[in-house]
Amino acid sequence: MPNSKKKIIMGIDPGLATIGYGFITLEKNPQFIACGCIETKAKTDFNKRLNIINKELTQLIKKYKPNICGVEQLFFCKNVKTAMNVGHARGVIIMTLGQNKIPIREFTPLQIKQSITSYGRATKKQVEEMIKLTLNLKQAPKRDDASDALAIALTTLYSKKY
Amino acid sequence: MPNSKKKIIMGIDPGLATIGYGFITLEKNPQFIACGCIETKAKTDFNKRLNIINKELTQLIKKYKPNICGVEQLFFCKNVKTAMNVGHARGVIIMTLGQNKIPIREFTPLQIKQSITSYGRATKKQVEEMIKLTLNLKQAPKRDDASDALAIALTTLYSKKY
Numbered sequence A, B: 001m002p003n004s005k006k007k008i009i010m011g012i013d014p015g016l017a018t019i020g021y022g023f024i025t026l027e028k029n030p031q032f033i034a035c036g037c038i039e040t041k042a043k044t045d046f047n048k049r050l051n052i053i054n055k056e057l058t059q060l061i062k063k064y065k066p067n068i069c070g071v072e073q074l075f076f077c078k079n080v081k082t083a084m085n086v087g088h089a090r091g092v093i094i095m096t097l098g099q100n101k102i103p104i105r106e107f108t109p110l111q112i113k114q115s116i117t118s119y120g121r122a123t124k125k126q127v128e129e130m131i132k133l134t135l136n137l138k139q140a141p142k143r144d145d146a147s148d149a150l151a152i153a154l155t156t157l158y159s160k161k162y
Helices: A046-064 A080-099 A109-117 A124-134 A144-159 B046-064 B080-099 B109-117 B124-134 B144-159
Strands: A008-013 A018-026 A030-039 A068-072 A104-107 B008-013 B018-026 B030-039 B068-072 B104-107
Touching: A008 A046, A008 A144, A018 A046, A018 A144, A030 A046, A030 A144, A046 A080, A046 B080, A068 A080, A068 A144, A080 A104, A080 B046, A080 B080, A104 A109, A104 A144, A109 A124, A109 A144, A124 A144, B008 B046, B008 B144, B018 B046, B018 B144, B030 B046, B030 B144, B046 B080, B068 B080, B068 B144, B080 B104, B104 B109, B104 B144, B109 B124, B109 B144, B124 B144
Parallel strands: A008 A068, A068 A104, B008 B068, B068 B104
Antiparallel strands: A008 A018, A018 A030, B008 B018, B018 B030
16 A cells, blocks of 8 residues: 555645645655635625635545645735635635644745745746746646645645644 | 514624624514623634634524524724634634525624614723613623624614614
């Protein structure tokens, strides 16, 4: 059973409209498993959007069975309303991980960039390129949020806190 | 079946450490049913605190079967970290109400005070006294958060949006 001890590491880039997710594992090198986005539409009721996040995240956890999940900490942008909406969504994300007994690690955007590029002020493009190289992808994920989620998963892997 | 059409109105004062709740109904006058607080301890893991809120709120909904729930909107205090923690908890509260198909009404602190006392700048003490008088209670609820939750339930009742 060569795969029985292989750890699955998830990363989540929290949001309300778009929640990026990524799954990786470690063989000799970090290996890509999957990435994508959960999406909720602005015209959908707020409570339904939060329930969509809960349900779809639960489905992903059941499908990929992560052993741990890294979640980006919120930074406080100028738009307080947006930050607060993301806070609501992030609460649902954290709760859903807890419901499914997935241990959580939290990282700031700076910690993630430093972990991926050894350079805190890297551009989004540089982070994307590093993700592509590290995970040996033919091309970077189409969506920023999915790419960010893989960066968070890699940061969790590198942190060895799993 | 005299009670079959009696609406049960819930109010929630959101928080992370203390979540106030109150249930009322309308006969000739507004009637008190129950009030209290869900509490989570600071030393408990954040994701467990959010799960306690989800579980205990679900139990209250199953017990009292509200037809609608008023939830206070967050105002943005100086402590951004506190506001964001409450935002996470409020997201779980809104999601839990949605899971249980309870329609939600949201009110600002000012709307609640104006609704209860016809005077937006009322003190906490004045609001408490109005709650006590309106619901014909022998004494005001011991906990501010429970009293505030009853004020939110009454605001929901007065708004006729149920």
